[in-house]
Amino acid sequence: MISQLTGIERIVAAFTFLILICFGVAMAAGGRDDLIGTHGWVISLAGIAGAIALLRGYDAPDPSPDRLSEYYDDPSKAGIILTLIWGVIGMLVGVWVAALLAWPELTFDAAWAGFGRLRPVHTSGVIFGFGGNALIATSLHVLQRTTRARLPDQFSPWFVLFGYNLFCVLAASGYLMGITQSKEYAEPEWYADIWLVVVWVVYFSIYIRTLMRRKEPHIYVANWYYMAFILVVALLHIINNLAVPVSLGHVKSYSAFSGVQDAMTQWWYGHNAVAFFLTAGFLGMMYYYLPKRAGRPIYSYRMSIISFWGITFMYMWAGSHHLHYTALPHWVQSLGMAFSVVLLVPSWASAGNALLTLNGAWHKVRDDAVLRFMMLAAIFYGLATFEGSFMAIRAVNSLSHYTDWTIGHVHAGALGWVAMITYGSLYALTPWLWKRPALYSAKLVEWHFWLALSGTVIYVFAMWNSGVIQGLMWRTYNDSGTLNYTFVDSLVAMHPYYIARTIGGLLFLSGAVIALYNIVMTIRTPVPAASESASDIPFVFEPAAPTAPAGE
């Protein structure tokens, strides 16, 4: 890794680690009476680990100038491994918290083991750890192939990957210690948030510098989505996390906004984290890997344009549907509902565009589980966006809100769409990047596919049932005109579904473990000498397949 850095980049890296260590030690010293001191040590250790790696490779000869005629894929390779590891961690904690709801005594009287502290480890682990690393790894690969330009330098992609994972570690370890802002999907405290902004600026600079040097006249549609993901997540993250820390030596901060304004800002963030992190980024993935794997051009360029701008414009209005019937002014609720319903149009245009792209390649979908993962992802994307628009209608929301139905909906999207498109893309990408003729085992991909599908279906059906039952029990009146059920009655009714969802999650987790094993074994299997030239080697001379057809 270090041997690929140029002399100047090694100096920049040295300064970066030095600054990191200084900040870490300052935090450890200034916050010695507070949990921020612990995180100071974590940051220092990350800096020291980086510095040791740098020193060990510092005297390696400079990289050959020949490298400039090849793409730079090592950060993507590391990102794939990190994605799979975070996936297993995040899903394992997910299964664990699901079990806690059925068997609440599993906490060993330890503070870190309670549902409230573990739940954000699960959500951040899968969204930021698994999803975020997948987006970074694939975006850097897609960016180079669709612009036919190498990344601008060797240091900044490693900085983004390293810095982003440091953020994820600070987040997850913080929750276990009780460090949280309590803002859903934005729980990390102020110092971690500032660090993420630094990382994100570098990430954007990689993107824009590569685009500026592109050798294709048009920017391919996958990059529109990746750019929307990077830009809008920055906007959301900065505004939603505005806060005043108690002092520089405290982890705790107080949100700049309060009450109704804070609620609206939070759900503007929360819903668009779904839109631009879990949708836009992964649509970018889909627009490259699905046509590439199917060997078919994207069905419609115009549908891509309509759905991209529809999603970018309309999603930003939809967040207030999380606040129906609350103290949020009625006009904002109505706007949120209206835009949420219309959002179905660009969402289904994307899903339809993906499925129509498969016309002429359905025999491949039948035979190739990797492509089937992507096809299923597009179907679940269509289903989940339909359900989302439906649940945003006030009358439906009055029943579904606060219940497990919402959890079921989120998992239809997260398991069915985000995880499926990610695994499909990584299975396609791994042999290309490591120059292997195929994955270690196609059979294991089949196993993973059916485990993932059955796990998702069991999970989602369990949550639909429990959510609808819960919502109905809360509003059922008896003949004398009083509420028929106590809250505890509804809780008892949930028990079998909490067990069912744990089983569904366990099946999905088994698939994630299989994926990690299969991809690691693919990498560890030596390259057969004969196949090397025949494999899909991503050199400059290779035309980037989907670019030309999509640009017409």
Add this chain to the structure above:
Amino acid sequence: MFNFHYRLERNAIGFVIAIIVVASIGGFIEIAPLFTIDETVEKAPDMRVYTPLEVAGRNIYIREGCYACHSQMIRTLRDEVERYGPYSLAVESKYDHPMLWGSKRTGPDLARVGGKYSNDWMTAHLNNPRDVVPESNMPAYRWLLRNQLKTDDLGEHLAALRAVGVPYTDEMIANAPKDAIGQANPDTDLAAGVTERYGDKTDVSLFDGNQGAVTEMDAVVAYLQVLGHLTDAAHTTPQNEVE
């Protein structure tokens, strides 16, 4: 339109600017007016701020992730009003940085839980929920009774809250640690200062049942007991029709 796009997608900076502009519109139109339209938040002259002990309790509520299973937002629906009390008003959370409206009810709503149960019940329930509600699936928070509450930096917490708009006075900030101890020890000299600064209605009690040392349990119970009682606005203003 497609011709325009054909040109736009050849220009990286133009595309970046277009994304930022198009994506900013919705949030701007929905959020900015909430700060400027007066009717958004009702007036409640009787509203008091959280005491230092309640702030500490609220921070523990956040730390343990209670918001993941309990909402604090009663919707304008008939069954919710009958189950939990008058629907929540915006003003009731105007000092909540951040708000804790929540999004999921694995457990019941807590917006008006204050005063519904005794301190003893609250303490027993937090210590092990299944001792008082056998069917409960809430985790036990036994360490709340064991952990001493950190009170020495509460003044800094109040100062930070003042920086984001909560009207704490210099006196409140200066006396924050003492007031936290006083509120949990009714028969001491420190107790008088709490009612003097935060009003006669402030609940000064042995929240965890023990005199002397202030535990995290004291703080959490004090916070839960004030929920729904910072202002009477929801009870005094006529409520609109519920659905």
